[in-house]
Amino acid sequence: MMILGIPAPLLFGQLLLGVINGAFYAMLALGLSIIFGMLNIINFAHGALFMMGAFAAWLMLHYLGIGYFPALILGPLVIGAFGIVLEKVLISRLYKLDHLYGLLLTFGLALVIEGLFRNEYGSSGLPYNIPRALSGVTDLGFMYLPVYRAWVVAAALVVCLTTWAIIEKTPLGARLRAGTENPALVRAFGINVPRMITITYGAGVALAAFAGVLAAPIYSVNPDMGDNFINTVFAIVVIGGMGSIMGSIVTGFALGVIEGLTKVFYPQGSATVIFLVMVIVLLFLPRGLFGKAA
Amino acid sequence: MSATTETPAPAAAPAAHGIFGFTRAQAVAFVVMLAAIVILPHILYPIFLMRVLMGALFACAFNLLIGYLGLLSFGHAAFYGMGAYLGAWALKVWHLDAALAILVGGATGGLLGLALGWLAIRRSGIYFAMITLALAQMVYFFCVEAPFTGGEDGIQQIPRGVAFGLFPLHSDMAMYWFTAAIFLAGFLLIHRVIHSPFGQVLKAIRENEPRAISLGYRVQDYKLIAFVLSAFLSGIAGATTSVIFGIATLDGVVSDRSGDVVLTTLVGGLGTVFGPVVGAAVTTAMENYLAQFGSWVTITQGAIFVVCVLAFRRGIVGEVAARLKLSL
């Protein structure tokens, strides 16, 4: 079967790859947006923490015999706790300064973390097998669907939508939104905003780590895996604007799909298409698709 | 130009003070720097010093944006790296004069800066940082694909050639003096710009952008001009470096290069005149020393970022200046 002159399996295959990349973009962009909302910093360490999530899964398996599914819970918890320590010990010292210092600090942290992992584990990458329960392929009739890939998309969707629901629909989320708008007043109501900020950072980091664990069986676990993603995710964050939670999710998935389609129709352009979209958005909607006026 | 010719107007603009717009302390620092440039090649490797000088020029160019406009670019590798490629190409393929080839590199940086800056200045703060990072990433991918860059190998065996049709640059010392001249020209150019009426407007924008707009300044134009100048000088630094080492590779356009220049400037002192120079000396020496230890370079760089941001935000020169209550 051919669609637009392209063999259907190729088209659907690339589309699936696009959706999977989009799932990672969405999770990472979402974490960046949440952190930005409360802390007003852009977390340049996000890619490194994503990578740490993948390594957490690998280390748990190799040294403690902890399998994939427990790692999917434990990894984000451990790395999220690490994030909380980072926030408490380092990042929290910068809130009274220009936001650019937060960027520089987290950039430095990323260099340290990635350098340490490169030192310890080299750059060649470590294999992490797909768990047995999720291995294999399903025949959908028009294409073969690897079960693990379907799982990644489903898990990412569930996590993103749950995060969205918590923020938009619960009293806790109302506190977060209020804290984003006017933290001083929220404090004056008796809510411990500094603690809320710490927990938000931890949650954003945990989200990155969760994405990292999900990524471990797909990409090889290596110190640069975050770096490869994060520059693209920054472009996506610029495209979406960081004002909206759902905006980050939608933009993440959509750009993954656009990238996948570009691979089919114009492979040379697939590395740059997201950046081109960013350029176009900057030309016509400098605040981003979902950004709020300054 | 001398201090005696200046009119004793009490409210004279800073540009009218001192020598060439330098305060007395800055003039002293400048003389010290000149002395170092003249003496050090007899003590240290000229190749090392040339790396310092071009690192310093690159950082001065970067500092023009962060120090005087508060714009943090995370994509300056694009201008540096593309300047290096085009400078190399001009020398090796077009057989241009070395000085002209370096100007081609600068023009490349400037033109690219015009395009990317025009996009990036639509936002400020952290968005500006992310946009410049992403645009530079796009340039990087372009360089990976484009045939003229030579892919992974880069452009190699670039002849140093002759400068101004007169000075052959084959010996390291000749190349060193040429490099030093380029550095000084760039350094003084930035200094003049900052102390010109144009520079005063930049300062006004940095301090209070809405006010500058309400005073009728076309703030975006000013930002763009500063961006282009910064990109031009970055291109010059990149092209000169490719002439010095006879090679231009992807190493010039990778995002690490953008991070290096941020670190250099931060260590030396954001917004100081001599900070980028001191920062370049420190970071280049450190890289030289740590090169044998693999990823310890990145780890150390990262740690320096963290320490600087937490405890040493003024940088070396900023700290010294604050202690001595001087502007350096």
Added chain:
Amino acid sequence: MLEVADLNAWYGESHVLHGAGFEVREGEVVTLLGRNGAGKTTTMKSIMGLVPRRAGSIRFRGAELIAAPPERIARAGIALCPEERGIFGSLSVTENLLLPPIIAPGGLDIATIHALFPNLRERARTAHGTRLSGGEQQMLAIARILRTGAKLLLLDEPTEGLAPVIVQQIGRTILEIKKRGFTVLLVEQNFRFAATVADRHYVMEHGRVIDMIPNHLLASSMDKLHDYLGV
């Protein structure tokens, strides 16, 4: 209930309060009057712990709060209805109302609040608090601190920019909550309005409290007041 003494406050380098002092007794409605820039809002923010730097003494029910962070001050039983109202646009009307946590028993329940502010019941489903009219936003800003059990309410210019009927409604509300045992510190520019609700008036100028006028003497102090407030 609240004793403020020698209160100083700074924004960066600028020293705004210079030893302000006054007291508010349980069950009173007390106003701070003063010209624009006299330091009334800064006083409220200082009590709440919301200025960058302050010194002096703020005692609430005997406890010293000068060094406490805002969340602890709130939990001690003080609540602020800020200048400009501070309604959150990303929260619905109901979310705005329920945002401040209950810090002590004795606050009003939702039914009572809706009885006091019928408009808020009608607009409860509005998705963005800032879509309300100015008067409705002001009521919401007062209503949400009545729930929490805080007994000292700081109201910063609740009548500013509102139509006369709404101002009257807010006046009635203040008398009503006074009757229910709340204590109110009220910032006002409009002393005619202040006279209808307050027991005592403090006058501020240049970051100091320069006079105190009991409400029953207000009429006879008119000349002095005109002088203070420059009206």
